[in-house]
Amino acid sequence: MSYTNFLYHIVFGTKGRLPLITKELKPRLFVYLGGTIRGLGGIAFEINGIEDHVHLLVKAPPTIRFSDFLRDLKANSSKWINQNTSGKFAWQRRYGAFTVSESQFENVRNYILKQEDHHRKFDYKQEFESFLKANKIEIDEYLWKD
Numbered sequence: 001m002s003y004t005n006f007l008y009h010i011v012f013g014t015k016g017r018l019p020l021i022t023k024e025l026k027p028r029l030f031v032y033l034g035g036t037i038r039g040l041g042g043i044a045f046e047i048n049g050i051e052d053h054v055h056l057l058v059k060a061p062p063t064i065r066f067s068d069f070l071r072d073l074k075a076n077s078s079k080w081i082n083q084n085t086s087g088k089f090a091w092q093r094r095y096g097a098f099t100v101s102e103s104q105f106e107n108v109r110n111y112i113l114k115q116e117d118h119h120r121k122f123d124y125k126q127e128f129e130s131f132l133k134a135n136k137i138e139i140d141e142y143l144w145k146d
Helices: 025-039 066-084 102-113 124-134
Strands: 006-013 043-050 053-060 096-099
Touching (some): 006 124, 025 053, 043 102
């Protein structure tokens, strides 16, 4: 048996950062994302976001490559959204996934819970770029090209 604790703070947005996650869609989408994560063998501890992006605090399964986990999560949820709305929904191709230590678990969870408050001060682009800088990830010219 293997013992793992792959905790991630995952962030990804709608294609073109369009405000497609409506107040009506949001709770159903978050339930669907949580179910998809469970179906992939992971655990969703927290899911929240605003109109143009989502944040997830998850324990990723050790049985699937992380890139495959994210690909399946985004593809399945995009398909579900298009089946349950007027269609034309897509996630941006890129995403951020940042490891979380147990000591920071509650801080990250609280950050995700307070998304509406954070975005009264700054937008998704500013937020995402600050995550990249904090994690010493270079911002390239393709970051905001979908």
